[in-house]
Structure formats: structure tokens, C-alpha cells
Amino acid sequence: MRDVAVIGVGQSEFGKFPWKSAAAMGAEAVKAALGDCGIPPRAIQVAYCARQYDANCTSQQILKEVGVRNIEMINVENACAGGSTAFRGVWKEIADGRYDVGIAMGVESMTTSPIAGKLISPEKDDLEGHIGMTMPAMFGMVARRQMEAGATLEDFARVSVKNHHNGCLNPQAQYKREFTVEEVLNSRMICDPITLLMCCPNTDGAAAAILCSMDVARRYTTQPIRVLGSALCSADYKYAQEDICASPVGVKVAKAAYEMAGVDPKDIDLVEMHDAFASEEILRYEDLLLCKPGEGIEFLRSGATAIGGRVPVNPSGGLLALGHPLSASGVRTVCEVVLHLRGQAGARQTPNAKVGLAQMLGGLVTNLEHGAVAGIHILAR
Amino acid sequence: MRDVAVIGVGQSEFGKFPWKSAAAMGAEAVKAALGDCGIPPRAIQVAYCARQYDANCTSQQILKEVGVRNIEMINVENACAGGSTAFRGVWKEIADGRYDVGIAMGVESMTTSPIAGKLISPEKDDLEGHIGMTMPAMFGMVARRQMEAGATLEDFARVSVKNHHNGCLNPQAQYKREFTVEEVLNSRMICDPITLLMCCPNTDGAAAAILCSMDVARRYTTQPIRVLGSALCSADYKYAQEDICASPVGVKVAKAAYEMAGVDPKDIDLVEMHDAFASEEILRYEDLLLCKPGEGIEFLRSGATAIGGRVPVNPSGGLLALGHPLSASGVRTVCEVVLHLRGQAGARQTPNAKVGLAQMLGGLVTNLEHGAVAGIHILAR
Numbered sequence: 001m002r003d004v005a006v007i008g009v010g011q012s013e014f015g016k017f018p019w020k021s022a023a024a025m026g027a028e029a030v031k032a033a034l035g036d037c038g039i040p041p042r043a044i045q046v047a048y049c050a051r052q053y054d055a056n057c058t059s060q061q062i063l064k065e066v067g068v069r070n071i072e073m074i075n076v077e078n079a080c081a082g083g084s085t086a087f088r089g090v091w092k093e094i095a096d097g098r099y100d101v102g103i104a105m106g107v108e109s110m111t112t113s114p115i116a117g118k119l120i121s122p123e124k125d126d127l128e129g130h131i132g133m134t135m136p137a138m139f140g141m142v143a144r145r146q147m148e149a150g151a152t153l154e155d156f157a158r159v160s161v162k163n164h165h166n167g168c169l170n171p172q173a174q175y176k177r178e179f180t181v182e183e184v185l186n187s188r189m190i191c192d193p194i195t196l197l198m199c200c201p202n203t204d205g206a207a208a209a210i211l212c213s214m215d216v217a218r219r220y221t222t223q224p225i226r227v228l229g230s231a232l233c234s235a236d237y238k239y240a241q242e243d244i245c246a247s248p249v250g251v252k253v254a255k256a257a258y259e260m261a262g263v264d265p266k267d268i269d270l271v272e273m274h275d276a277f278a279s280e281e282i283l284r285y286e287d288l289l290l291c292k293p294g295e296g297i298e299f300l301r302s303g304a305t306a307i308g309g310r311v312p313v314n315p316s317g318g319l320l321a322l323g324h325p326l327s328a329s330g331v332r333t334v335c336e337v338v339l340h341l342r343g344q345a346g347a348r349q350t351p352n353a354k355v356g357l358a359q360m361l362g363g364l365v366t367n368l369e370h371g372a373v374a375g376i377h378i379l380a381r
Numbered sequence: 382m383r384d385v386a387v388i389g390v391g392q393s394e395f396g397k398f399p400w401k402s403a404a405a406m407g408a409e410a411v412k413a414a415l416g417d418c419g420i421p422p423r424a425i426q427v428a429y430c431a432r433q434y435d436a437n438c439t440s441q442q443i444l445k446e447v448g449v450r451n452i453e454m455i456n457v458e459n460a461c462a463g464g465s466t467a468f469r470g471v472w473k474e475i476a477d478g479r480y481d482v483g484i485a486m487g488v489e490s491m492t493t494s495p496i497a498g499k500l501i502s503p504e505k506d507d508l509e510g511h512i513g514m515t516m517p518a519m520f521g522m523v524a525r526r527q528m529e530a531g532a533t534l535e536d537f538a539r540v541s542v543k544n545h546h547n548g549c550l551n552p553q554a555q556y557k558r559e560f561t562v563e564e565v566l567n568s569r570m571i572c573d574p575i576t577l578l579m580c581c582p583n584t585d586g587a588a589a590a591i592l593c594s595m596d597v598a599r600r601y602t603t604q605p606i607r608v609l610g611s612a613l614c615s616a617d618y619k620y621a622q623e624d625i626c627a628s629p630v631g632v633k634v635a636k637a638a639y640e641m642a643g644v645d646p647k648d649i650d651l652v653e654m655h656d657a658f659a660s661e662e663i664l665r666y667e668d669l670l671l672c673k674p675g676e677g678i679e680f681l682r683s684g685a686t687a688i689g690g691r692v693p694v695n696p697s698g699g700l701l702a703l704g705h706p707l708s709a710s711g712v713r714t715v716c717e718v719v720l721h722l723r724g725q726a727g728a729r730q731t732p733n734a735k736v737g738l739a740q741m742l743g744g745l746v747t748n749l750e751h752g753a754v755a756g757i758h759i760l761a762r
Contacts, residue, residue, distance in 0.1 A: 054496060055436060055458040057744060060615050060753045070630070073615040073754065074466055075458040077436040085455055096477040114495055115435060234441050234454040249451070363438060372441045373454065 083330020084375025464711020465756025
């Protein structure tokens, strides 16, 4: 298996843009990624694009806009982990020697989809979805359990305050506004105890990353970022699991990625992860082995995950402030990690970052093991 | 690169089943494929599932029904070539040695999707779609050009008569009824010169194929079917191409598949292909190099592509009679070829079939080179 480098990253503007097509947003991200490394479009040999809602040859639609044609293009979907799946797809193609240069893309037009944002699942077999087990409902139940284990409403609010603070340092964030713990707690109740400002927003946007063999990378950059570890797995769907806060698949994928990368969780300098709900980020600290099981709350309170802390989590602003165009997020998290590893993350830069981790969880509500699918990539300079 | 075998194939009932979920139809196909080869579900290590409309972790939804969990699952989309993309995905995983056993699935619930079957494209950038360049409109225009080159209405009708005859020999076909040339010509006009019986129906259904390394194959079957060639490519999108009847990407992919397989078009014993419109099948004879350019009409008239002819095309009944659940078709065509290569195709069996070809074309209407993407697999016993 060959080493693979990320040489170009880019994202579109994130926000609510019902007048923009998925192809147009994708092309914005692709042009930014091409410009980032200076590789000509004709060098791209394979493309993967993630899109959950209204997919219709989205790779082809996007790449037509930038003159990339006549290559193998694969469109993927894996809920919120779709972008991770696209990135891993391109990584495999290059690692296995089938191609030398590829592009991973993710895009979502949440504001125009006839399906996206519908709280009730369109799947007729999704009994739990139909009786109200929506994403906020599930994470509300989980948050109540977290509180039995010692979490407070203030802890949840603090995650949102942290990530919105980070978003203010990121020119590409959807929301750039500081909030106080009180403002988060006093915002509209969505699903007790989750308030509006503890939820990620509905977001349109796209992200793209260009991957290549180390040989090709040396021609375009003096700062190739290596993919040390890649892991993707679907869940076990245990309806009777002991602990509804647990995500065994999240832990499994984290261990697989660390093992492949030959890296200890202590070596990770920054993390970009799925914080669709503020309360969720605390659980993920434990899944990613950043702290010991049961110590996520203390880890948050210690300030370890703030910018300037031991391991900044979601320095981009995360899904909470940067926004969450579902299938784009798994590529966008990789883009953010790459910027930090290159020292190009501006005001939110993690000092001297050497190794970073990009995680995404995705899944149906009908899955009490939250996360029907988890994808993790570990990158290093 | 390792040799890869297909050991199990299965399909669900094809028809209009608005009361069935995509997961339920997928599970029908997967159970049939598992039963076909006797491999236990726990042996499956990786899954790809194609679905164009309303995708939402479809692999996970289907495989939960049969107890396959905790593995890498990837959901793909490539319009009508989605199933070919899923099959190729699993083939790559095994050929490259990442996994030993995988399942390729395709499913579509056309009757329940809020998007499927809408003639007008939901894509806001799809100007041609919005002004009426729907699939029947495009193939109607192309058919008129074919007529300038010598094709007659009777030729188009004859393709439909042939494929409906074949469907009568296939217990799994959606329509099992013989039609005469007159009946096809006198059926309701859809888009001049294309009549209702020259169009494939709207169909719900699923198909599945189990692939594995040759080592594993020997444990489960005495009739492993080898994948000799696999090719997938997206088109060039030339808006000003000389000949609207041509599909350069179809020809390119056919040549790549033949080259990889080390097989001459003359060696192909049967073909399953994209006959979404009767007139289209004639063009595809030429794309697949089954006859010389410009000789497709004569090739049809000679009877070469009927059951009992030189190279039966769509002995299953094709999309016209068997039905066309978009993303299922690229897997289903492989299943049909496998049955013939094993000598298990019943009344529609191609005698002594040694090598077969499964093709699918997919694409947006906004693409005057019809086929935004083409996928071909060549299989042999």
C-alpha cells in the first residue's frame, strides 16, 4: 500500500443559499482546492463525491463546471459520514495504486431538498422515526442520561460557547457571533434539555480535497500532508444495548485508525468531529480516547479542548458554528485539519500541530447505537 | 491484482410495490444471493449498495434485516449505472486484497420516491431538463436521427417484441406478455416516434451479488464465475458533438473492458444491457462492438441478438420487460449473465455460454452525449 498525501483543500461559503445549486457550490469548493495546490484539472484521474439528498450524478455535475471529464467518478452516501466515505474512497484508489491523483468532494443543499430537514423519516420501515425519535429527540434522551452521570446544562452550553467562539475566528463559518452560557441556556427549547443554540444549523455548502501519491505531491507542494490512518465501519444496531450514551462503532473505528496510523491518542494535536448537538461532543472525547471513559465532562471543564488547550476540538467552529451541510462535513473536517498541519489556520491555528484527526459519525435515527457509521482519518505533516 | 469470482446472485420480485420499503426489497435480493451460494451472512466483510432516490444508509438498512453488521458499508449512486458502480466497488476491494468476501447490491423504490419518475429535473441548473429535454424526449430525437440512417419504426418495435418475448421466459420479469410489432406501434405515443411499449416501465426491485477471492469461492461452489474485465467512466459532455446517436463513453468503456478481459467482442456469448428505450438497444450493439459501426439495424434484423442467435441481447427481457429499478439494474444484469454462464437460465438459457457481458449506461438528461456514465463487466466460467 502506497503513502497518500493531501495537497489541496477548499470549501465553498457555508450558509443558507437556496438560490445556489449543489453543482455550483461543489465547483466553488473544487476551484478553491485546485487553486490551493496549483494542480491542473486535467491531472485529476478519479473523483468521489458525497451527497445524501437528491443525488443525481453529483460528481459529474460539479466537475463539468471545472472541465474535469472522461474519468471514473463515483457518487457516495453514508449520512453525515458521506464525506469521510468519499475521502476514504479516493485514499484507497491511490494507496492501492489504481490512480495517482484524485479528488474527494462533499456537498449538500439542505435548504432546497424536498427531503432534507424533514424531521419525520421518509422510510416506511422506520418505526422509531415515525413515532418521533428524531435526531434532536434521540440526543435529548442521551443528554438526560449524561446528566445522570454528572453533566450539567452548563456543560452542554459551554461546548456551544467554545465552538461559537472558534467560529468567530474562522472567516468561513456560517455564524460568527460569541454567545454566553446564559444565552445558550435561554435560547428556544428544541427537545429538552437541548436548546436551539445547542443544535447545529441547517447549512448549504461543499468541500473538496485533492489527494495524490507522494511522488506527485512533491511536484506541487513542499507541505504534503500524509494520510496516516483511515477507518470506516457501520454499526451493530443493538436495540438493547446497556448504555444509550455509548457508540461502540465510534470506539472501534477510532482504535482501528490509531492502530493503522501507529499513533497514540496522546499524540493528537487537534480534532475536528461531529458536534451536531453540543452535548454530543462530550461523548465523543471518550470515543476518540482523548480522555478516559467517564471523564469527558472533566476533560471539557479543564479547558483541554479549547483553542490553546491540550487538544483543541473543532477549532473551525465545528458543525455548531461553521455549519453542517451533511455530506460536505466529512471532507470539510479533513480540510480544517490540513490547514492546521500546514500552519495556515490563521487566528484559530493550533500551535505547532503535527498530527490531527478528522472524525464523522452518521446514521439513521432507528439506531440506538448512535452512529450507524463512523469514519476517521488521521493526518500528519 | 487478484482474480475475483461471483458465487451468489439474487433478485427480488420486480414490479410496482409501493407498500414495500427499499430495505425489504433489498433484503429479499440479499437472502436470495446468500441462499444461492450458502455462504453465511457473517462471512460478508464489505458491502456496496447503489440507490439513486432517497438514499439514506441503504446498505445498513438492508443488511440489518439479514444480520450483517459491524462491517464497512458504502452507498453509491451513478444514475442507471449505480449498480455497475456498486459491483465494481466490491470487485476492487477483493481484487486489491483489502477484503476476501463482499456483497454488491442495488435497489430502487420508484413508486414511492417523491423525486423518481418526475419528468422535470429537480436540479436548478438543468436548463435542458426544465425546457423539456426529458429522457423520452432525448431518445425520441435520437430515434428520429436513427431513422434518417435507415432504421424504421418496425425495427424499434422489433426490439420491444424480442425483449418482451424473452421476458415471457423469465419467471422474474415484471411483464410476461408477448406483443406484436403492430401492438407496439399502436400503443400510446409517448414522444414521437417512441410509443409506450418502446419505453421501459417504472419498477421497484433489488438485486444482489456476492463476490469473493478464488480461494473462498472454491469452498462454496464448483461453478465460480470469474470477473474478467471491469470498466467505469464518466462522459465528456460535448454539447456540440457531431452525432447525437453516438456514445463515445460507451465505446471507450467497452474497449477498456475487452482489453482488460483479453476477450474479443466476437467471443461474447450473451449481453445484458441498458434498453431503457427500444430504439436505444440498436445503438448499443455498435457501442459494444458486437457489429460494425452503422450496422446495428442489420444486426438486429439478422436475428443475431434474439435467443438462439449469435449473441442474445437481453435474454432476461431487459429493462423493457423485466423492468428497470434504476440502481438495481447494474447488479441485476450481472446476475443474469452469471445464470447463463452456470447453465441455470432455464427456458431462456444461452447454449454453452462461456463469456458474457453486463453493461449499464446512466446519466443526466443535460448531457447530449447520452450516458453521463458507462459501466461494463465481462464475466466468464
